Amino acid sequence: MNSQSVDLIYLDPPFNSKRTYSAPIGTKAAGSSFKDMWTWEDVNEAYLDKLVSNYPMLVDFIKSIQQTHSKAMMAYVTYMTQRLIELHRILKDTGSLYLHCDPTASHYLKIVLDRIFGKDNFRNEIVWHYYNGSNSAHSRFGRKHDTIFFYSKVEKNSFFNWDISRIPYEEGSIYATGTTYGKKGYIKGNPKGKLMHDVWRIPSINNMAKERTGYPTQKPLALLYRIIKASSNEGDIVFDPFCGCATACVAAQQLGRHWIGIDIEEQAAPILVQRLSDDAGLFKNFIHRKDVPQRSDIAPEPINQTIKERLFAEQKGACNACAIELNIQNFEVDHIIPKSKGGGDYYENYQLLCGNCNRIKGNRPMEYLRIKIAQRDKLLKEQITFG
Ligand SMILES: C[S@@+](CC[C@H](N)C(=O)[O-])C[C@H]1O[C@@H](n2cnc3c(N)ncnc32)[C@H](O)[C@@H]1O
Ligand SMILES: [Zn+2]
The missing domain is CATH 3.40.50.150 (Vaccinia Virus protein VP39)
Incomplete structure (x- = not known):
């Protein structure tokens, strides 16, 4: 650095x-x-x-x-x-x-x-x-x-x-009650509290x-x-x-x-x-498959077979996270940005995941899934090397 x-x-x-x-x-x-x-x-x-x-x-x-x-x-x-x-x-x-x-x-x-x-x-x-x-x-x-x-x-x-960071006056402090009369006249506490x-x-x-x-x-x-x-x-x-x-x-x-x-x-x-x-609130705009901004200007494109086929072709038949190759019927269409996190129903926000990856991801960002996969791969590698 x-x-x-x-x-x-x-x-x-x-x-x-x-x-x-x-x-x-x-x-x-x-x-x-x-x-x-x-x-x-x-x-x-x-x-x-x-x-x-x-x-x-x-x-x-x-x-x-x-x-x-x-x-x-x-x-x-x-x-x-x-x-x-x-x-x-x-x-x-x-x-x-x-x-x-x-x-x-x-x-x-x-x-x-x-x-x-x-x-x-x-x-x-x-x-x-x-x-x-x-x-x-x-x-x-x-x-x-x-x-x-x-x-x-x-x-x-x-x-x-x-x-910037003030804390409340102690209970019983003459300042705690706001303006009070003291020996030398009126004493005024800071409304935000004491330093x-x-x-x-x-x-x-x-x-x-x-x-x-x-x-x-x-x-x-x-x-x-x-x-x-x-x-x-x-x-x-x-x-x-x-x-x-x-x-x-x-x-x-x-x-x-x-x-x-x-x-x-x-x-x-x-x-x-x-x-x-x-x-x-981070990673809300995180898009993995394609580097495109989030769209709110297009009509929703609900998931259908045509969309699934387009994704299948684009991902060359592989899971977008773990890269396992499966038949099209074994893939699930996932929202890259989960709907609960503001992701929309449009092609750029869809990806095909294998069932396993989709389960791990749940409604979390891709970053989470990637780290989980990396950890699993490391463990597997260790098992192969030492087991
Ligand atoms: C006392 S904890 C910090 C906890 C943190 N403040 C929090 O609120 O979660 C100390 C951290 O230092 C990490 N750590 C230990 N050695 C380190 C190193 N050489 N470089 C970076 N991190 C290290 C540990 O993994 C541990 O997470
Ligand atoms: Zn997968």
């Missing part, structure tokens, strides 16, 4: 010691044990050079983590450092970064951020207090918060919408939540709305390099921002596509 190309970065990276051990720090180090990973020769050369020449103090600090904590933590912090350097590079001068983590590693990550972004560009340590859910701790207080570090790239240039503090009380996603996708570690949209509204404008680019089930992308889309999401987990892809279609 180009330097200075995105306006806002939100990242919610994993902290999973098993995976951290095998985190791919450099191509050659991938899969190696941690000790090997920390041999300089085993790590991506270009990245190491950059780290040693641009951040010598950081290298010393990272090395010290082996003594203060563990080798695993050192590996994790290295993994994060490499990515934070790149994230800093692609951020615009007016941009901001929000790093979502928890007390397991937050104290180490803050030092890394101080060095990469500059300690003067530290804006907030946001405490997300997810007060709901049970508390089973008996040897300590319940752990009910995550930490979100907010840094700007260049303090004096950074964009911050300080007035936000750095402690955010937002419930976590529970089993009943409407937005719940089932993806583990899914974050609430409410949290992302605050971040996106505060640190970006409509039309800006929001980037989430660990997007999971795309909470940040959905929030960005709903708020009229552009977005980029990356996730390494293949299982996240179909959830993401489904969610962006259902919650953010």
Whole structure:
């Protein structure tokens, strides 16, 4: 990605010691044990050079983590450092970064951020207090918060919408009731509420939540709305390099921002596509078979045998998704854009699918079906190779 190309970065990276051990720090180090990973020769050369020449103090600090904590933590912090350097590079001068983590590693990550972004560009340590859910701790207080570090790239240039997200005044506050008479005369609260503090009380996603996708570690949209509204404008680019089930992308889309999401987990892809279609209205105009705009200017052409034959000829007797070749009577005519999503009854919106593909697709966009097929093919290939 180009330097200075995105306006806002939100990242919610994993902290999973098993995976951290095998985190791919450099191509050659991938899969190696941690000790090997920390041999300089085993790590991506270009990245190491950059780290040693641009951040010598950081290298010393990272090395010290082996003594203060563990080798695993050192590996994790290295993994994060490499990515934070790149994230800093692609951020615009007016941009901001929000790093979502928890007390397991937050104290180490803050030092890394101080060095990469500059300690003067530290804006907030946001405490997300997810007060709901049970508390089973008996040897300590319940752990009910995550930490979100907010840094700007260049303090004096950074964009911050300080007035946008206000929250209600506390009950009993003199401002809560509107205009009241105080010692120094009339006091007037802002009707939109008070300016936000750095402690955010937002419930976590529970089993009943409407937005719940089932993806583990899914974050609430409410949290992302605050971040996106505060640190970006409509039309800006929001980037989430660990997007999971795309909470940040959905929030960005709903708020009229552009977005980029990356996730390494293949299982996240179909959830993401489904969610962006259902919650953010995307892929509604997605046409696979032919690149034509949606038509509302022509009379409906109900499905009939002639249409089926035209499609059969055009698709050369193959399913438009999985490419299986069947006799014409075994194909079903499908609306590429489902009727329930606004697709019409016209030739350009029809395709022939085999029964199997049509069942998988249901009234979802083609993107979903394609990913499902790719996953199935991969599984089949593995079974053939290893079975
Ligand atoms: C804590 S979850 C993010 C959840 C997300 N904020 C949401 O609301 O759904 C961390 C994500 O990072 C992904 N991940 C792990 N290693 C990665 C890597 N090297 N590159 C990209 N994504 C990665 C995981 O698959 C996981 O989905
Ligand atoms: Zn098919």
